[in-house]
Every structure is written in C-alpha cells, then in structure tokens.
Amino acid sequence: MHLELRQLRVHYPGRPRPAVDGVSLGMKAGDIGVLIGPSGCGKTTLLRAVAGLEPAQSGEILISGQRVEGPGVHVPPERRQVGMVFQDYALFPHLDVAGNVGFGLGRGLSGAERRTRVSDVLALVGLGGTEKRMPHELSGGQQQRVALARALAPQPKLLLLDEPFSNLDVDLRERLAHEIRGILKEAKATALFVTHDQLEAFAIGDVIGVMHEGQLHQWDDAYTLYHRPATRFVADFIGHGVFAPATLKRVGTQVVVHTALGALTDGAECPLPAAFRYGQCEVLLRADDIIHDDDAPVKAEIVRKSFRGSEFLYTLRLATGETVLAHVPSHHDHKVGEWIGIRAQVDHVVTFQREGGAAAPPMASFPV
Template sequence: MSLQVRQLSVRYPGAARPAVHEVSLTLAEGDIGVLIGPSGCGKTTLLRAIAGLEAPSGGSVWLNQRELSSADGAPHGRVGMVFQDYALFPHLSVADNVGFGLHGRPAAQRSERVSECLQRVGLSDLARRMPHELSGGQQQRVALARALAPAPELLLLDEPFSNLDVELRERLAHEVRDILKAAGATALFVTHDQNEAFAVGDAIGVMQEGHLHQWDDAFSLYHRPATRFVADFIGHGVFLPARIVRQGDGVVVQTPVGPLQDPRNCPLPEAYPDGACQLLLRADDIVHDDQSPVQARIVRRAFRGAEFLCTLELASGAQVLALIPSHHDHAVGDCIGIRADVEHVVTFAAE
C-alpha cells in the first residue's frame, strides 16, 4: 500500500473541536483518492497534515511503508503539491517553472525531464511562454507538470480546478486523471465538486466536522452510503418515512409512493422498532408512469438537456425528486403519475 493514514488528528489551540479527528484511510500505489465535504469540514487541513504543512496532534502518516514525521510541520520531500492558486513563478517561463524543483541535476537531465513532463500535459509548444500568457487551464497543467517533475511518491492537489469555469473543470478533471494514470502517480485530491470527485477518484472520502464518514468507490458511496450524512450529501435524494413488514417468506417496504415488493438487500423488519425507518429515495428511484395510481404535482423543475430534475409534491405534502425525460414537457403545477423502482434499498433509523 502506498499511503496509509492512521488515526490522524489535527487540533488548533483554543478550538472547541479537532479540525481533523482520528482519520484513517489507505490509498493503493497508482490510485487517485479524493476528499470531499462541505466547507470547513477539515479536508484541506487533512491534506496539509499529510503534506507536512500542518503538525498533527495525533496519529501518523505512512508512505510506502515508511512513516512520515511531521511533528514540526515541515513539508515532506517525497510529497509533491499543487495548490489552489497554482503558485507559478510569474518571472519564470513555463519550462523554468516546471524545472524549478530539479535544481542540482545535470542540465541535460533536467532539460529532458522538463520536456517529458510538458509533453505529458500537452504543453510542449508553450515551453517559452510566461505564465500570464496562458489560460487558466494551461496554468493548471503547468502546475501539475511542475509537481510531477521530481517524480514524488505522492502528489497532493488542493482544489486544483476551483478557479476554472464549470465546463472546463469537468473536461480538465478527466484529462488530469489520464495524465496521472499515465505517469503512474499516487495522488490525493481535495474538491467540493462531486462530479469532479467521481470523474477523478478511484476512492472517495466524505468528511464532516473533521470526521471521515466513508472512504469508498463512487458506486458504493451512492448506492451503499455508510451514514445518513453520506446518503444526504452524495447525489440528489430525499428521506421519506417507511415501514418494513413481513409478507409470506419475504418483506415489503411500505412507502408514500407505493410498496416495494421483495426489494434486494433490504433490512429485516426487526432492524427497526416496529419496522419503522427512513427510506432514501433518489431521483433515479422515481419513475414517471402515467398508469400509476400515485399522483404528484410538479413544484419545481430544472432543465438538464436530456431530462428535467423535478421536485414533486405528494398528496401528503411530502416531496420527492425525479428525473423525467425532457420530451415529456410537463409544466410546473401539472400532476403526473409516479412509482418507485428502487434497485438499492437504503434505510436509516426513523428520526
């Protein structure tokens, strides 16, 4: 295993709670990890503690089975970092920026490595340009090439796309993943953008108030969230009251949008008092069905191209979300038939 974080904590003097509290995670060599969570959740502090830029109050960081000592808050030599603002040197050319961390190497070797890294990020023809002559996306790739040039054992990236527009961020996220995979780099990102995290990460960690709730692949975070916070934070969904009851040899989940007959991976009724629970219903769990007896009124809709993301209100006043193909051009205020089609039943204790 390349990176192991063991019970890592960071506490600032006078703070009511730790900024990072006993976080443990493992990132395999050559894999890309991503930390996401709301602002102030501790993800950047965790990244900086791994880098050695913040002194931990407990726990340890191991890289390729060697412990990184960061008690003094000193940066680790085997770790490269890409900052949010790229931190390019404005008075140095693209090539000189990329080669900045290669001082001490023979000139020919340094030049060869700079050319190799610029080729990897697709900027070979811009080697003599100055940073102010580049677009935001190009500057980001220069910063990435500079971080990769010394061949660090671990690359850390702190919201590297946050200064770019939404369309460029998504495209660049895929490009950066391809670059890192081609370089065989082990990397850990911080981002607040879920689409970015899903595009880049082999493993994704969801943080809240210094705690790591779940460290998993994107599919598991979405379909098998470990906590209610993860279920609520990832994707679009709502929680509705439900009841799990036995029916013959199987179970039925009674919901406000109709019963779920013998759903897969469903808890037994005994998991909750009287079977009462909260059921997570995501937008893709609700199907538009004109033949359904369950009717819902469209109270809000957002055009997404191929589909609308609609907020629907049931007769009880409860609301659900649904993805409705955009060729069904229903207006706000219209009533439509819906039914639940749930592949992955996710339940939590009733509040």
C-alpha cells in the same frame, strides 16, 4: 498501502473540536483519491497534514511504508517526497514555463538531464514546445498544467492537489479533471485530491472520501457512495434524493418495505422490523429511483421544476404529503401544478433510522 492514515487527529488551539478527527484511510500505488465535503469539514487540513505542513496531535501517516508522522516522528515537508499543486497555481511570474517546471528538480542533474526531464513532463501534460512562454501568456487551464508538470517533475512518491480547478469555469473544470486523470494514470502517479465539487470528484477519483466536521464518513468508489451510502450525511450530500417514511413488516419468512409509493422490496435480505422501533424507518429515494409513468396508480403534483437540458428535475408532492424528486426526460414538459403518474424503481433500498426515533443501526442496505 502506498498512503496510509491511522486515526489521524489535528486539533487547532482554541477550536472546540478537532479539524481532523480520527481519520483512517488507505490508498494503493497508482490510486487517485479524492476528499469532498462542505467548507470547513477538514479536507484541506488533512491534505496539509499529509504534506507535513500541519503537525498531527495523534495518529500516524505512512507513505510507501515509511512513517512520516506519528508519536515522536515528524518528517519535514521537504523530506517526504510529496508534490503539491495549489488552487492559485503559485507559478513564478518572472520565470518562463521551463524555469517554473524545472524549479523543483534537485541539483544532482546535469543541464542536459534537466532539460530532458522538463521536456518530457511538459509533453506528458500536453504542453510540449511551450518552454519559452511566460505564465501570463497562458490560459488558466494551461497554467494549471504547468503547475502539475512542476509537481510531477521530481517524480514524487505522492502528489497532493488542493482544489486545483476552483479558479476555472465549470465546463473547463470537468474537462480538465478528465484530462488530468489521464495524465496521472499515464505517469503512474499516486495522488490525493481535494475538491468541493462532486462532478470533479466523480471524474477523477478511483476512491472518494466524504468528510463532515473533521470525520471521514465513507471512503469508497463513486457507485457505492451513491447507491450504498454508509451514513445519512453521505446519502444527503451525494446526489439528489429525499428520505421518505417507510415501515418494515414481516410476512411469513419475508420482510416487506411499505412506502407511499407501494412496496419497494420483498427480498430475504431486508433488515428485520425489529431493527427499528415499530418497524418504522426512512428510505432513501434518489431522483433516478422515481419513474414518470402515466399509467401508474400513484399520482403526484409538480411543485417545482428545474430544466437540465436533456431532462427536468421535478419536485413532486404526493397526495399523502410526502415529497420526492424525479429526473424526467425534457420532452415530458409538464406544468407546475400538474398531476402526473409515478412509480418507484429502486435497485438498492437503503433505510435509515427516523430522525428523532429510537437508537438503531444507522443504515441497512440490501439489493432488490
């Protein structure tokens, strides 16, 4: 592993719980990892610990196989060969673009070598020919590229990015995330990125970690996070969905999952009813699991609608009282209060212990 964290723990004095609590993860060389989670979940503290800016109370950090943090070991930030890009860019206003990018280069290079490296890295980020421009002459997106070029110039072993797009508008942020992913891949850089924006995370990350209250709940690719969430928090945090009551029943050699929308599966890989008290659980239903079908026997009332351009996000209430969400093409423009037919089309059924229920495994998933 190019970056490895082993049971990392960072605890600020006077705080009731650790800011980072026993986090373990690994990244291969060339991977782009992303940490997401609500404010205060510990993702920026974790990034700062990797950079050497926050000491860890326990656990280990290894970069390229070298232990830089651990019992009796704390390699200072300047010796970790780590580059960092901050959300405020931190460009020097009195230096031109070339001066900013070349600032982090060591003194072992000649003037010609420095100029060549600055020119090469500016070309990499799409800013060739801007060497003499000043930061105030650049757009926010261009300033962010200069900050990225400055971090890449010394060819660090690891690049850390702390919410680098938070000062940019939404459209520019997602576009720049795609572009920077391409830049990092071309540079063959290993990078760990922090954001609170899921679209950014999905656009840039090879692997994504969801954090909550200092703990890493899941470290996986975007598809798995969405379709096979490891915990209830991940299921709730990623995407749109609801937890609907369900009952598992064994019929012969098969297990059937009964919901208000009908049986979702009869697959042999279902958890046994004994996994939950009386077989009662909750099933995760994503908005894209619910299909608008006028011929469906199950009807639901539209209680809320949000226009999303190509589609509506409908909040629907069944006659039994359960609420579900559905993505519906925007040319199906039904009114609030109208009843429409719906059916479930679930590729991956994911079940959870009912809140307030008996202790049971937190999650079971199986293909349909």
